[in-house]
Amino acid sequence: MIKFVSINQKPTAMNEELDFLFEEANEKMGKSITHLEKELGKIRAGKANPQMLESVKVDYYGVMTPLSQMSNINTPDPRSIIVQPWEKNMLEPVERAIMAANLGFNPQNDGTLIRIVVPPLTEERRKDLVKKVKSEAESTKVSIRNIRREAIDSAKKLEKEGAPEDLVKILEHNVQEITNEHTDKVDKMVEAKEKDIMTI
Numbered sequence: 064m065i066k067f068v069s070i071n072q073k074p075t076a077m078n079e080e081l082d083f084l085f086e087e088a089n090e091k092m093g094k095s096i097t098h099l100e101k102e103l104g105k106i107r108a109g110k111a112n113p114q115m116l117e118s119v120k121v122d123y124y125g126v127m128t129p130l131s132q133m134s135n136i137n138t139p140d141p142r143s144i145i146v147q148p149w150e151k152n153m154l155e156p157v158e159r160a161i162m163a164a165n166l167g168f169n170p171q172n173d174g175t176l177i178r179i180v181v182p183p184l185t186e187e188r189r190k191d192l193v194k195k196v197k198s199e200a201e202s203t204k205v206s207i208r209n210i211r212r213e214a215i216d217s218a219k220k221l222e223k224e225g226a227p228e229d230l231v232k233i234l235e236h237n238v239q240e241i242t243n244e245h246t247d248k249v250d251k252m253v254e255a256k257e258k259d260i261m262t263i
Contacts, residue, residue, distance in 0.1 A: 077226040088214035111138040
């Protein structure tokens with residue numbers, strides 16, 4: 064971790080504030096990446112994945128409950144998802160919730176579990192999904208750049224209040240470094256997801 068104290072200088076409240084700015088920017092950028100991971104997980108690449116049902120909420124005795132909190136969800140093969148509610152009487156509500164979530168799935172209830180066959184993606188649908196991935200990635204990059212700008216603006220304010228100029232420069236450099244690191248991560252995630260979507 065970077066401490067914003069130059070040689071022959073005792074830590075001061077200003078230095079601690081610079082430290083805090085850096086840590087806060089780093090943490091916020093990390094959260095942007097986590098958010099992107101979640102969003103990309105929801106974009107189905109044609110292969111069955113329990114995350115595809117993440118948005119499904121079931122009326123569980125009057126409480127809208129995430130499907131994953133009331134059933135086992137497995138993918139026995141790349142084309143199907145098996146949902147097994149912990150309580151048998153929840154099979155129909157689960158089936159209805161999957162239909163209502165508008166995910167393009169046609170759940171089959173066999174009386175003990177629900178089977179979902181994941182249809183293969185058309186070329187056109189794949190291209191649409193890649194566009195969606197790129198759009199999510201662009202939003203994440205904008206968010207990362209905004210975090211960088213906020214941190215640097217705050218550092219400039221601290222400089223006006225008496226923070227040493229050399230430390231503010233170090234902070235700006237370090238914030239730019241983590242901005243580059245997080246942006247690279249976004250690019251790698253997009254590349255992997257795009258490959259996943261376009262692989263038939």
